[in-house]
Amino acid sequence: MLDVGELRKEFQPLSGQPVVALGSVSFRVGSGQFVSIVGPSGCGKSTLLQCIAGLSRPSAGRVLLHGREVTGPPEGLILLFQEYNKSLMAWRSVLRNVRFGLENRAGMSRVEMDAEARRYLELVGLTGFEAHYPWELSGGMQQRVAIARALVRRPEVMLMDEPFGSLDALTRIELEDALLRLWESLRATILFVTHDIEEAVYLSDRVYVLSCRPAQVIEEIEVKLERPRSQLATREDPRFIQARHHIFELISKEMAKG
Amino acid sequence: MTGAMNWWGSRWSGFGFLLLLVLLWEAAGRYGWVHKLFFPPATTILASFFQIVASGEVLGHVGVSIWRAGLGYGLAALVAITLGVLMGYWRVVYESLEIVVELLRAIPPPAVIPVAIVFLGIGDQMKVFIILFSCAFPILVNTMDGVRSVDPVLVRTARTFGLGQGALLWKVVLPAASPFIMTGLRIALAIALILVVISEMVGATSGIGYFILDAQRSFRIPQMYAGMLVLALLGYALNRCFLVADARLMAWHKGLTARQR
């Protein structure tokens, strides 16, 4: 359903040579799949997601969603930004931030929207903070507000840019499993960027490993672990450990080159 | 000891200083340290103040001035915020309007009065226009800066949530820029008061500016000072109201910046 073809993106910095963030990136994501992208820092992962989300025009190549070229933000696709704190609205309370995810949906009353928003706030463990403002919360809590705001919309495709990066280990585990449950019940398609190799393997059906800048897909790893996954059993499975080793080696080699 | 410290640190010390100045003024007038006719004693001015307030004479003038200033200020806010958002958001609009705006902005508003009189006469239209003209620029420039400073991540977030241009400006850009807009509105408030008085001194038969000028011309010196006292109180009250509104509306911004510090 999501088809990324030879995507290239150059930036012209204020001074100097153009920076090629994406060299030629190609991959496919099937409907309902959970796919992760890992790669060295600064290789172009965020740039890639912004191109897919129709927020940034690629220099060459194209993105197809359901066979149609993406030229602007597509309906039913949400990008969750890496800079979650900047993506929240400081003038809105937590509840009203989450409600924002529903506000331009036709046919929902404010009461229904608030009820939905509360449900998703509970899901990310923020019940009791509805009336707070984002800047009154910790980084991890702000991150969870942003996640709830994206989920409340029940997007068909969700692009997540290191969404659990600033969470402590326990909250992270909790949210990983909550995300998996949600993904299964919504039958959503998720493209997940992370710098945590274990997280990528644990969550995904498939992992794409990117090279250093200019980014290219250097390998595609199928993760054939049963679902539902379990934090203990899955992570101890020999196939999990093997996939982890393999990706780790790929990235180490890449980093040594860069 | 602490009692004395508290007194000096509190507003009461401010009122004490004010009282001291009034007493000095009183003495200067009474004992002839200055020309009694031009500097009547404070009590004479106060008596005149209460007289013009009680007789209702000055209230009509104040009402007219507030109406003119309010109308000009309100129109300026409407026009300048709209234009400022468009100029700040779309580079094309900025490029096409910037030079004209910068040239107009460079003209000291009182210099526009003669032109305005030619086209609009000396009635209310001229005065409202002058106030609009002078208030618009600080609001415009601040709105533009505010819109430019909106984080691109915020704009992109709104776009990924499917907001169209109109909703994006209204629900995201405008509130995000509102602290800057408030700064512009606050500067413009002071300017509105200045320009309403100036324009009423040029040609008018009503308004607080006219009242002061008329008192001076007909040698009612205590009333002239009383009129200035009215202006001082009016300006103070308006600014207070603005600060209270600002503290309520922008509480989120105060909290945010306090956190970032």
Ligand SMILES: Nc1ncnc2c1ncn2[C@@H]1O[C@H](COP(=O)(O)OP(=O)(O)OP(=O)(O)O)[C@@H](O)[C@H]1O
């Ligand atoms: N607007 C821009 N102008 C110029 N260069 C840019 C711009 N945005 C990104 N880049 C460059 O593109 C490259 C990729 O950036 P990107 O943010 O996509 O990396 P990333 O893989 O998401 O990194 P991280 O893992 O640290 O988040 C970087 O070298 C960056 O300097």
Ligand SMILES: [Mg+2]
């Ligand atoms: Mg990134």
